[in-house]
Amino acid sequence: MTRARLNIFIEPEHAKRLDQIAAHKGVSKSAVIAAALASFLSPDGEDQREAAIAKRLDQLSRQFDRLERDQNVLIETVALYVRYFLTVSIPVPEGQQEAARAQGRARYVQFIEQLARQIQRGRSLVREVHEDIGPAAADPTQADAQSGTDADAMEVPREPA
Known part of the structure; x- marks a missing residue:
């Protein structure tokens, strides 16, 4: 088979x-250009590009769905905590407010340390939460029925001495 010489x-x-x-593939530059040109001129080339784009869009959609799911878990977690906190916390008498602030600062430091440990462990x-929910995560009606926490698995912050 003869090949045509082109100057480009x-x-x-x-x-x-x-x-x-x-260099990486260990082939000549002519071979790389010939393969790229064959792919570009192939009647199936457009279908292959479209399939590759569709596959990538599917991956992005799944990633977006996971991000949205995780964000919803975080929003609901914060909302539940705020509701719980506002329901059970009692006003602090004026004479004890400075001590309460000091205790709050100490608890915050402890919270940040525990958060850092959690992140460092890769947990x-x-x-x-998704593992605890299991298959119910796919069905929001079952997720509400099976929601709950495993208090034994959580690290509970202790009061500073």
Whole structure:
């Protein structure tokens, strides 16, 4: 099979990238250009590109769905905590407010330390929640019925001495 010789001009960045790909694959620059041109001119080339784009969009959609799910868990967690806190906390008498603030600062420091440990271990509360829910996560009506926490598995902050 004879091949036609072409003299082409390409951008310097493309020439550099062509050199890198040819060296990496261990083939000639002509082979890389021939494969790229065959792919571009192939009648199935458009279908392949469309399939690749559709696959990537599906991956992005799944990632977005997971982010949305995790965000909803976080929003509901904060909302539930705020409701609980506002329901059970009693007003602090004026004479004890400074001591309450000091205790609050100490609790905050303890919270940040516990959060850092959780992150350093690579554990995710959101992931744990989804594992606890299991298959019910797919059905929101069952998720409400099976919701609850495992208090034994959570680290409970202790009062500073």
